[in-house]
Amino acid sequence: MASSPEHIGASTVKGDADQLPWIVNTSSARRWPSLGFGQLWTHRELVFFFALRDLKSRYKQALLGVAWAGIQPLVGALTFTVLFNRLNDVEIDGPSYFAFALLGSGVWGYYSSTIQAGTTSLLANSELLTKVAFPRIVAPTATFVPGFIDLAVATVLALVVNVAMGGGLAPLRLLLGVPSGVVLLVMAVAGPVYLFSAAVVKYRDVSTVVGFGMQFMLFAAPIAFPPELVPGGWRTLMYVNPVSGAVGLLRWALVSTGIPTAAQLTTSLASAVVVLLIGLVHFRRREREFADII
Amino acid sequence: MNNVIELDSVGKRYRLGEHYGEGADLRDTLAGFARRLRGAARREAQEFFWSLRDVSLAVEGGNALGIIGSNGAGKSTLLKVINGITTPTEGTSRTRGRVGSLLEVGTGFHGELTGIENTYLNGAILGMSKREIRARLDEIVDFAGLDRFMDTPVKRYSSGMYLRLGFAIAAHMEAEILLVDEVLAVGDVEFQRRCLGKMDEVERSGRTVLFVSHNMDAMARLCTTTLWLDKGQIRGIGPTATIIEDYIRSTAAESTALVVEVDPTLAAQVVGVALVDAYGVEQSVLTTRSTGWIRVDVAVNESVPGLDIFCSVQTKSGVGIIDEALSDRIDAAMPATGRYRLQCELPPVLTPGEYVISVWLGTTYEHLEQHDAVVAFSVEGDDLGRLHRLVKIGSNWKADRIDEPSVDAGGSG
Numbered sequence: 001m002a003s004s005p006e007h008i009g010a011s012t013v014k015g016d017a018d019q020l021p022w023i024v025n026t027s028s029a030r031r032w033p034s035l036g037f038g039q040l041w042t043h044r045e046l047v048f049f050f051a052l053r054d055l056k057s058r059y060k061q062a063l064l065g066v067a068w069a070g071i072q073p074l075v076g077a078l079t080f081t082v083l084f085n086r087l088n089d090v091e092i093d094g095p096s097y098f099a100f101a102l103l104g105s106g107v108w109g110y111y112s113s114t115i116q117a118g119t120t121s122l123l124a125n126s127e128l129l130t131k132v133a134f135p136r137i138v139a140p141t142a143t144f145v146p147g148f149i150d151l152a153v154a155t156v157l158a159l160v161v162n163v164a165m166g167g168g169l170a171p172l173r174l175l176l177g178v179p180s181g182v183v184l185l186v187m188a189v190a191g192p193v194y195l196f197s198a199a200v201v202k203y204r205d206v207s208t209v210v211g212f213g214m215q216f217m218l219f220a221a222p223i224a225f226p227p228e229l230v231p232g233g234w235r236t237l238m239y240v241n242p243v244s245g246a247v248g249l250l251r252w253a254l255v256s257t258g259i260p261t262a263a264q265l266t267t268s269l270a271s272a273v274v275v276l277l278i279g280l281v282h283f284r285r286r287e288r289e290f291a292d293i294i
Numbered sequence: 295m296n297n298v299i300e301l302d303s304v305g306k307r308y309r310l311g312e313h314y315g316e317g318a319d320l321r322d323t324l325a326g327f328a329r330r331l332r333g334a335a336r337r338e339a340q341e342f343f344w345s346l347r348d349v350s351l352a353v354e355g356g357n358a359l360g361i362i363g364s365n366g367a368g369k370s371t372l373l374k375v376i377n378g379i380t381t382p383t384e385g386t387s388r389t390r391g392r393v394g395s396l397l398e399v400g401t402g403f404h405g406e407l408t409g410i411e412n413t414y415l416n417g418a419i420l421g422m423s424k425r426e427i428r429a430r431l432d433e434i435v436d437f438a439g440l441d442r443f444m445d446t447p448v449k450r451y452s453s454g455m456y457l458r459l460g461f462a463i464a465a466h467m468e469a470e471i472l473l474v475d476e477v478l479a480v481g482d483v484e485f486q487r488r489c490l491g492k493m494d495e496v497e498r499s500g501r502t503v504l505f506v507s508h509n510m511d512a513m514a515r516l517c518t519t520t521l522w523l524d525k526g527q528i529r530g531i532g533p534t535a536t537i538i539e540d541y542i543r544s545t546a547a548e549s550t551a552l553v554v555e556v557d558p559t560l561a562a563q564v565v566g567v568a569l570v571d572a573y574g575v576e577q578s579v580l581t582t583r584s585t586g587w588i589r590v591d592v593a594v595n596e597s598v599p600g601l602d603i604f605c606s607v608q609t610k611s612g613v614g615i616i617d618e619a620l621s622d623r624i625d626a627a628m629p630a631t632g633r634y635r636l637q638c639e640l641p642p643v644l645t646p647g648e649y650v651i652s653v654w655l656g657t658t659y660e661h662l663e664q665h666d667a668v669v670a671f672s673v674e675g676d677d678l679g680r681l682h683r684l685v686k687i688g689s690n691w692k693a694d695r696i697d698e699p700s701v702d703a704g705g706s707g
């Protein structure tokens with residue numbers, strides 16, 4: 001019926017809104033949406049506040065508080081060391097299996113807890129999603145941050161143990177290996193998080209499957225044991241999961257083991273980039289309907 | 295050329311029934327597949343509901359536009375499309391400038407965080423920068439009146455404090471367009487007064503307000519123009535007084551009672567409204583001397599703490615005469631799930647004329663349902679020739695002589 005626009009109001013007040021650009025909300029979806037990096041940058045403060053909220057609520061009313069950040073990797077590392085080093089005589093090329101396992105446990109803790117928290121990040125904010133028009137991509141992105149506390153604690157512990165066992169410090173390795181390892185690790189979680197968080201809005205089972213998947217993935221990556229334990233052809237395949245490349249780089253920098261080969265690192269990097277692109281495109285295509293179906 | 299909102303044939307469609315999409319989980323999908331194998335209800339999942347259809351609209355900056363319509367007319371969907379929360383199924387909505395909303399005050403608060411922390415978090419969610427929030431923090435705290443509690447986790451706040459802080463944050467956001475949805479239905483009188491004041495201020499400063507409400511008096515006061523939505527379409531648009539009158543006349547069909555089917559997905563709902571006499575018999579006519587009762591049946595499907603109803607009576611031109619809350623007299627009248635019959639006395643105060651009954655259901659912090667002008671009735675009898683009053687109170691009188699009593703009081707002069 002009303003196909004010609006109804007016009008409201010006399011042009012008496014001239015607001016300063018005239019100079020502002022139009023924000024368009026339209027039915028026609030773009031087949032190839034932008035990846036949302038611009039949105040993330042302009043809303044970086046919101047990412048920070050979401051992360052801060054999750055961090056603060058995690059440690060409030062917990063007796064041991066932040067101490068948990070150290071206990072978890074210690075227990076994990078102890079298990080790995082007993083299982084592989086003591087009972088099965090697995091050896092590494094660094095001075096301390098325990099330091100090696102500590103780092104692995106810390107990296108794995110970050111990887112699995114971030115992917116699981118990220119997968120449910122939209123569900124956890126479902127009330128906001130249906131009531132406020134904030135950029136959707138902020139919610140999963142914010143889950144990358146809190147795990148860094150635990151990772152940092154595990155990293156420092158591993159470094160200390162390694163030095164105490166005669167590993168020594170290599171500043172150049174630290175300078176190169178830590179940043180590149182961390183970047184690869186974040187890319188390794190980002191792709192799955194964007195993919196799964198969007199999927200779980202429609203199919204809740206995805207989060208259960210992710211939980212199962214994590215248990216299996218732990219033994220499909222060189223986390224508890226060195227990559228040399230796996231025979232040649234399979235070894236490269238392990239690096240398709242970018243967490244393998246990330247943990248390799250971090251161990252090289254911190255616990256004096258050898259650096260992964262160029263082929264292994266390339267495999268990890270390429271796989272991380274591809275999954276990240278798929279995840280982002282999927283997320284950006286689906287986000288238009290989040291508020292309607294969550 | 296200074297429009298700040300433009301809607302171009304906007305439509306929004308929702309799926310009915312399996313409203314999570316083709317299948318919410320694997321079991322649903324399989325069940326649907328099995329049904330299709332049996333050849334039954336093939337098109338069941340294809341039932342759609344247009345919450346908005348072909349809505350075109352242009353709003354110039356600096357105006358206050360009221361939006362009225364019955365439950366499910368698409369008012370909230372319209373605001374959600376303008377706000378960008380949901381994407382239209384058809385057409386395009388454009389806005390210019392920041393869109394603020396008093397839709398969901400306090401959404402996104404986290405119980406473990408303190409008042410200050412939540413202020414920053416909530417401000418950021420609404421689109422304010424850290425610097426902006428810091429600059430306004432004192433004002434916000436002042437406005438909320440929560441000086442001493444800003445370092446306390448909000449889970450220790452009373453619901454009133456929670457609401458005040460949420461409103462203070464939303465109200466201090468500089469937005470070119472402000473959306474207001476039913477806030478006047480919640481909170482205490484002081485809170486409602488502040489909402490109205492804020493909207494006035496925003497409008498006077500040359501910004502734009504969209505105001506959804508069932509409070510016709512407030513709408514008439516704030517908005518020069520009002521839009522009437524009916525089943526997702528624009529039914530009318532024009533001067534507020536005219537639209538309100540048309541709206542009430544149309545909703546007050548000659549119905550003397552409202553009966554609604556139970557919808558188990560609603561937490562609580564009004565399932566029946568009728569006007570009855572002292573013997574419980576439904577009536578459409580009262581006399582100026584008889585007491586009536588507004589009888590409201592409510593189905594509580596999930597327990598809602600603090601559930602309350604308001605019964606109001608308006609003239610057919612929308613002037614509010616009576617507005618009574620259940621909670622004024624009975625605390626926690628509907629504590630558990632079940633069906634309740636609530637009756638509000640209508641003393642013989644109305645003057646002869648035509649009236650409508652409206653019912654509101656909700657809690658102090660949540661608006662659930664509003665049924666505008668669902669029951670019409672008339673009052674007959676004579677009002678002793680006094681045409682210029684809305685109610686007859688039957689006030690008591692006192693008569694005292696206050697000068698010196700003279701000896702012959704009855705004497706002629």
